[in-house]
Amino acid sequence: MSKAPTIRSPKSGGDRSLDSLPPRSVDQVPSAKKSWTPPRIILWAAIALLGGVSWTMLAIVRGETVNAIWFVFAALCSYLIAYRFYSKVIQKFITKPDDTRATPAEYKADGKDFVQTDRRVLFGHHFAAIAGAGPLVGPVLAVQMGFLPGTVWIIVGVIFAGAVQDYLVLFFSTRRGGRSLGQMARDELGKVGGTAAIVASLLIMIIIIAILALVVVNALAESPWGVFSVGMTIPIALFMGVYLRFLRPGRITEVSIIGFVLLMLAIVGGGWVGETDWGVAIFTLDRTTLAWALIIYGFIAAVLPVWLLLAPRDYLSTFMKIGVIGLLAAAIVIVRPEISVPAFSKFASGETGPVVPGTLFPFLFVTIACGALSGFHALIASGTTPKLLQKERQSRFIGYGGMLMESMVAVMALVAAVTLDQGIYYAMNSSAAATGGTVEGAVAWVNSLGLTGVNLTPDQLTQTANDVGEASIVSRTGGAPTLALGLANVMHQLIGGTGMMSFWYHFAIMFEALFILTAVDAGTRVSRFQLQDTIGNIVPAFRNTSWRPGVFISTAIMVAGWGAILLMGVTDPLGGINTLFPLFGIANQLLAAIALAVCLAIIAKNNNFRWLWVVAVPLAFVAVITISASFLKIFSPVTAVGYWANHVAFRDALAAGETTLGTAQTVEAMEAVVRNTFIQGTLSIIFVTLAIIVIATAIVATVRSYRSGGGVSSEDPRVESRVFAPSGLTATAEEKEIQKQWDALPAAQRPTAGH
Amino acid sequence: MAGSIVTGTVPALAGWAGRGARSIRWYVTSLMGDRAYEIYVAHLAVEHPGEPPLSEREFWVQRYREQEATPGARCC
Structure with missing residues (x-):
């Protein structure tokens, strides 16, 4: 390509100049009616057949074991069919993308935030931003109900709810200049609904940070190896930050590779340090100490300049994310582990399990959360990604396709967890309140659960702990250690043998911790900004985000918010993660309900009532799950499920002068339960109230649109596009033809096409 | 590119590998933000x-x- 001597600005020249350009959209050329050629029919028939066989193997054939490969095929084939057919229906009848219309990345181009980005690069960006620890942890906890309920919901849920939400939010935000979900809620739902949505998202952020932090604390407690290697990420990130600032600015890949190597050394080094006396003495920390360390860290990280800690750690975690997920997928396909977990466990049919309490409906859906439907994605799909999207049509590939990929990660996490022995799974995931935290206690507890085919021996537990270089694996709740063990269990069969198991275990812990620390730091910053904005209404000085006292005060408030919940979880006499995780799921699904409610109102405004069900059905479903789960948490008389039932039971016991109840052995522990259940119960009430307000305002807006036959669209005015780009992963023949015409255009006439 | 000038398997493979490496480099550096x-x-x-x-x-x-x-x- 020759360098253009002069490049004409796309701003010069009116609409007439568009005539001299080749087609900007495939819609502009008379399309040869795409026929179903025999090879194409055979291909899709084969995909459908393989998918059908895989589902049969998982759901109907009841052998002693089932091979992990069927999970991969069932998921992949379902995704392919959903992407090729269902997402195209949404594209044809709801979004109706118009590639002759410029995206914000084109008409607001500033070379920094608004940049037309290659669709394949943007897919990676978007995926790295949406994928975190959530889809890894939820499915692991849901394995308590057997492998089938979780698998079905992850796959069906993503196709009809999660990917639909991500796609629609991305598209609608793109049409609105890349506006955020909160702003769109205000536009579509009015002041009450919009304010409820913003308050809810702030609270949700706090609860999500707290519970992610709890997952890290649980993974690192009493583990000198883990504490050392995860702790080393701080100096490594600082080094990377300094390197990028002062030595070689902009060399991000280079510094990430250096950081990755250092990270591997930190993991190996952790193994050595964990074996020395001084290492054990320094780095063996209990949960409360770790929680305080994380709180202090969270505060400092959120007030430090981003280049020093946040940005470099983000690079590192992106690097690790793509790598590890690819590695795990390859390992599962190559190793093809046999799985002996039952399709449905006894905890699927109404009995309350030890990992997360509650019946399959609605708690399965609340527990899995991220891998099937994640409200948090709406925050990325609005605001961040639309500013980089080159063409409207690409939103299907990036929004819908990106979420399918995340769901695949959730399926793999589930597979990794079900490769573990059932006895070990329950020993790791039952709270210390049940197992007593000892090998003997865990063996007695797990064997008393009465699970078929489970006969745990003390040897199994000590041997496994030994293999992964930990003092104990009993009651390592939170999902991360279980996933790490599952991943180590699969990976060591591919690379390194049993001798490498401890490395893989700590490798997995490290990468989960990286995700979570980034989420904690970024989440604290985002919520601090929201808070500063809110306080700014009363004290204008807070609006200025570079006013240090304002930054310090509002950061401290946010950190205190999640820190208090974290400490509550860490010291909870009832176990922590099992009481708090449902709140995490409810919060996340509630955000999804808000996002879907906004989409519902928009589609209604467009007067597209025929296809409203595409959003109305998942919205109704998620509304039923969140509201019924919240109601159970509030009103259930079963103490393991209902926060208030527990609250009342412990309060009455204290009033009656008792000194122990259930797993709370002292009066202080009982008082802690009274306090914790009060906070948890209050949060549940606030969440469900906000959810009902948002959904009700969305329904009101929808009915209003129905009566008046649509409404005034809040889309930004149309701007003509002057570029062309293919829409999917690979260019179609039609798109290649158009691209050829663009490439043939004299350089001087070519509008800037970003990069 | 080499493959189109010099016929033969080895140069063709080398050219293919070179293009592949460049594509990967382009993708990774774009994704990470180097550019x-x-x-x-x-x-x-x-x-x-x-x-x-x-x-x-x-x-x-x-x-x-x-x-x-x-x-x-x-x-x-």
Whole structure:
């Protein structure tokens, strides 16, 4: 390509100049009616057949074991069919993308935030931003109900709810200049609904940070190896930050590779340090100490300049994310582990399990959360990604396709967890309140659960702990250690043998911790900004985000918010993660309900009532799950499920002068339960109230649109596009033809096409 | 590219491998953000010709400062 001597600005020249350009959209050329050629029919028939066989193997054939490969095929084939057919229906009848219309990345181009980005690069960006620890942890906890309920919901849920939400939010935000979900809620739902949505998202952020932090604390407690290697990420990130600032600015890949190597050394080094006396003495920390360390860290990280800690750690975690997920997928396909977990466990049919309490409906859906439907994605799909999207049509590939990929990660996490022995799974995931935290206690507890085919021996537990270089694996709740063990269990069969198991275990812990620390730091910053904005209404000085006292005060408030919940979880006499995780799921699904409610109102405004069900059905479903789960948490008389039932039971016991109840052995522990259940119960009430307000305002807006036959669209005015780009992963023949015409255009006439 | 000039399996393979390596490099550096400065300079040349671009060092200092003022969420 020759360098253009002069490049004409796309701003010069009116609409007439568009005539001299080749087609900007495939819609502009008379399309040869795409026929179903025999090879194409055979291909899709084969995909459908393989998918059908895989589902049969998982759901109907009841052998002693089932091979992990069927999970991969069932998921992949379902995704392919959903992407090729269902997402195209949404594209044809709801979004109706118009590639002759410029995206914000084109008409607001500033070379920094608004940049037309290659669709394949943007897919990676978007995926790295949406994928975190959530889809890894939820499915692991849901394995308590057997492998089938979780698998079905992850796959069906993503196709009809999660990917639909991500796609629609991305598209609608793109049409609105890349506006955020909160702003769109205000536009579509009015002041009450919009304010409820913003308050809810702030609270949700706090609860999500707290519970992610709890997952890290649980993974690192009493583990000198883990504490050392995860702790080393701080100096490594600082080094990377300094390197990028002062030595070689902009060399991000280079510094990430250096950081990755250092990270591997930190993991190996952790193994050595964990074996020395001084290492054990320094780095063996209990949960409360770790929680305080994380709180202090969270505060400092959120007030430090981003280049020093946040940005470099983000690079590192992106690097690790793509790598590890690819590695795990390859390992599962190559190793093809046999799985002996039952399709449905006894905890699927109404009995309350030890990992997360509650019946399959609605708690399965609340527990899995991220891998099937994640409200948090709406925050990325609005605001961040639309500013980089080159063409409207690409939103299907990036929004819908990106979420399918995340769901695949959730399926793999589930597979990794079900490769573990059932006895070990329950020993790791039952709270210390049940197992007593000892090998003997865990063996007695797990064997008393009465699970078929489970006969745990003390040897199994000590041997496994030994293999992964930990003092104990009993009651390592939170999902991360279980996933790490599952991943180590699969990976060591591919690379390194049993001798490498401890490395893989700590490798997995490290990468989960990286995700979570980034989420904690970024989440604290985002919520601090929201808070500063809110306080700014009363004290204008807070609006200025570079006013240090304002930054310090509002950061401290946010950190205190999640820190208090974290400490509550860490010291909870009832176990922590099992009481708090449902709140995490409810919060996340509630955000999804808000996002879907906004989409519902928009589609209604467009007067597209025929296809409203595409959003109305998942919205109704998620509304039923969140509201019924919240109601159970509030009103259930079963103490393991209902926060208030527990609250009342412990309060009455204290009033009656008792000194122990259930797993709370002292009066202080009982008082802690009274306090914790009060906070948890209050949060549940606030969440469900906000959810009902948002959904009700969305329904009101929808009915209003129905009566008046649509409404005034809040889309930004149309701007003509002057570029062309293919829409999917690979260019179609039609798109290649158009691209050829663009490439043939004299350089001087070519509008800037970003990069 | 070598394959089109010199016929033979080895040069063809080498050319293929070279293109593959370049594509991977392009993808990784685009994804990680190495090319942000390049993009900014190109944008400036087109939209505001004549305006001198910031140096690479200044550009990054400013970019991180802006990132600080507009924090983005990371998912759970």
